[in-house]
Amino acid sequence: MSKPLISVITVTRNLIEARRRETMRAALDCVQAQSFRAVEHVxxxxxxxxxxxxxxxEWQAEICADATAIPIIYQSDADAGLYDAMNKAVALASGDYVIFLNSDDSLASTDILGELAALVQATQPDFVYGGTLQTLEDGRTKNHSRTNLSAFLQRMPFCHNSMLVRREVFLALGGHDLSYRVASDYDFVFRMLMEGHSGVGTKLPVSKFSARGVSANVMGVAKDYAEVWSRYFGKLAGRGRIDGEETLNWYRSGQLPISMCRAALRAARGNETMRRAALHSLKITLRRRIQPWRKWDYLQG
Structure with missing residues (x-):
């Protein structure tokens, strides 16, 4: 196969012990089932x-015995956790774009990588994002098709596993910051958008996931989000950093201080995504300020 356009990245550790044997095999099979073939699976x-x-x-040998198989690049070595493993896997990849697929996730359809490839080939964006399907405990599927780049100052604007990102952009940004144990994906997207990288979206669901894993840790996510804001809003406001308890309260109430919205607006300087995000956050904050009878506490789940 010539150089792949897309590298699908899957990381795992002790999947048998974690009872992910069947889901991991399903992840392998859903990549092999893709109609678009300029792909590798790392x-x-x-x-x-x-x-x-x-x-x-054993699975690699079995699958790759078929000459038409999508290549599987496999390596086992020590790492410092989930996000370090993802960084190491991207370093092994050779595709122009990478997408992360966890060991209990799957691609939403057999044509989705082809749909994403068409968007890439048409516009050459830094990233492409789409919707996500969630498998509920009762077996039903919920479609999370609502994505919003303008919300990135407050939350993840799309699912990490529903983003195709240019590999050279990922590497230039240093990949995932390992100081974030739970929400390094949010920090990466936050930095990517703050630096003005542009992307295109689709309403198509890209991946399917179950609600378990590190992102299901509500307090862990909240603390990582608070640390992201402590670092970056502190710089924007000229304060170096902001106390973590203060930013944790931003997460709890679901709103940014007006002063931080204004600081983000001033710092936009031609970054249209950031300008829209600052205005979006300001609108939410002002709306909630005139509703004192309502209470929000996102730490309660």
Whole structure:
């Protein structure tokens, strides 16, 4: 195969112990089922100790015995956790764009990588994003098709696993910051948009996920978001950083201080996405300020 356009990144560790054997195989199979074939699948295993390594080697040999298979690049070595594993896997990849697919996720359809490739080939964006399907505990599927770049100052504007990002942009930004244990994906997208990288969206669902894993940790997510804001809004406001308890209260109430919205607006300087996000955040804050009878506490889930 010539150089792939897309590298699908899947990282795992001790998947047998975590009872993800079946979902991991489904993740492998959903990539192989894609109609668009200029793809490679990069598997990074974090030095598993429960039999995962020989299992993945067996699956790789079985799948790649077919000459028409999408290539699987597999490596097992020690890492410092989920986001370090993702960074290491991207370093192994050779595609122009990467997309992250967890070991209990799947691609939303057999044509979705082709749909994303068409958007890439038409506009050459820094990233492409779409909707997400969620598998609920009762087996039903919920469609999260609402995405909003203008919300990025307050929350993740789309699902991490529904984003195709240019590999050279990911590397130039330093990949995922390992100081964030739970929401390094939000920090990465935040930095990417703050620096003015442009993308295109689609209403099509890109991936399907179940609500478990690090992102299901409400307090962990909140603390990481608060730290992102402490760092970046502190710089924008000329304060160096802002106390984490203060920014944690921003998360709890779901609104940014007016002064921070204004600081983001001043710093936009031609960054249209950031300008719209600052105005969006300001609108939400002003609306909630005139509704004192309503209470919000997003730390309660």
């Amino acid at each position: 598997i990074w295993d974090g030095a598993s100790t429960d039999g995962t390594q020989p299992l993945l080697e």
